[in-house]
Amino acid sequence: MPRVRELEVFRLVLPYGRRPESILVRLTDHGGMTGWGEVVDPAPKTWAALEELLAGALIGVDWEHPDELGVLPGGSAADMACWDLWARMRGVPLSHALGGSRTSLMATVRIGAERNLESLVARVNRHVCAGYAHITLDVHPGWDIEPLRAVRQAYPALSIAVDARGAYTDVGALEALDAYTLSSIERPFADLAEHAELQERVAAAVLLEVSSLAELDEAILVNAGRALLLRPDVLGSLNEARQVHDHAVRAGWKIACAGGRGTGLARAATVAVASMPGCALPCDVAEPPRSAQIVTPPVGVVGGVVAVPLTQPGLGHTVDVARVRRLARDSYAA
Known part of the structure; x- marks a missing residue:
């Protein structure tokens, strides 16, 4: 039975891109076993909730399974740490603890708008040469038909999805993209009714992102798509x-997993979730820069494939605690 005797919380500013913030939670039980969790770009009150409330919710509390703990202060980071600790104590990979069965995952790579079509095709070529069999192109009004046509002409057999990031209001504009044999059209609109209309008119799966089970229920009810973008770090718990x-599986929807930038911990949890049977679409867990990773082996893609770690229990990665402390801008222990 897990019983946390000590917890530590670290706030990091990551050394890449726009320098996103990441909060890590480390739990230690009475036998010295540890579990780790991470939330990337946390809500403004997350740190305060972890500092003020997490110790009271976990230290000295007996529990048999993470599900018993309900919604924890600080959300997904604390929950992930409990799952990691629980799985490590039982000697099982987190993927198996969640019901996952895959040993490897097909990966996608997201490609944003380029300066011109030649640059775009050259960038796609680099990823195809690196082993990717699926790409996801960012599109928006004014940057959709031409880039998609250029990539499809260069790579007739390549599996392609487009991600609209809610930028469209016209169903017809996206319907025209269906001629290029897309695997999915991701997040096209802000309104579910428009998603449903588009799905009736295209062969590609319309793919939605939700932040709760209730949102998914509503989308299924109105036939707003046939696929789900599942981001474990957006939800409150694993x-x-x-x-x-x-x-989603019961409704016949396919699932693509994505998310978990940060230091590698959140990505490792995404990999575990993506190993579940319904997550058949290519996942997005592209490797963050090595300057930010605190785990061994690094979480990333090799030859267009992500390995699901099965040789170590829990998240399946060793955490470089000394590196965490060097990167930490702030920390709290109880």
């Missing part, structure tokens, strides 16, 4: 991610 997965 149990909720599993519930969303199961509900």
Whole structure:
């Protein structure tokens, strides 16, 4: 039975891109076993909730399974740490603890707008040469038909999705993209009714992102798509991610997993979730820069494939605690 005797919380500013913030939670039980969790770009009150409330919710509390703990202060980071600790104590990979069965995952790579079509095709070529068999192109009004046509002409057999990031209001504009044999059209609109209309008119799966089981229920009810973008770090817990997965599978929807930038911990949890049976679409867990990773082996893609770690229990990665302390801008222990 897990019983946390000590916890530490670290706030990091990551050394890449726009320098996103990441909060890590480390739990230690009475036998010295540890579990880790991470939330990237946390809400403004997350640090205060972890500092003020997490110790009271976990230290000295007996529990048999992470599901018993309900919604923890600080959300997904604390929940992930509990799952990691629980799985490590039982000697099982987190993927198996969640019901996952895959040993490897097909990966996608997201490609944003380029300066011109030649630059775009050259960038796609680099990823195809690196082993990717699927790409996701960012599109928006004014940058959609021409880039898609250029990539499709260069790579007739390549599996392609487009991600609109809610930028469209006209169903017809996206319907025209269906001629290029897309695997999915991701997040096209802000309104579910427009998603449903588009799905009726295209062969590609319309893919939605939800932040709760209730949102998924509503989308299924109005036939707003046939696929789900599942981001475990957006949901409150790994149990909720599993519930969303199961509900989507029952509705006949396919699932793509994405998210978890940060230091590698959140990405490792995304990999575990993506190993579940319904997550058949290519996942997005592209490797963050090595300057930010605190785990060994690094979480990333090799030859267009992500390995699901099965040789170590829990998240399946060793955390470089000394590096965490060097990167930490702030920390709290109880």
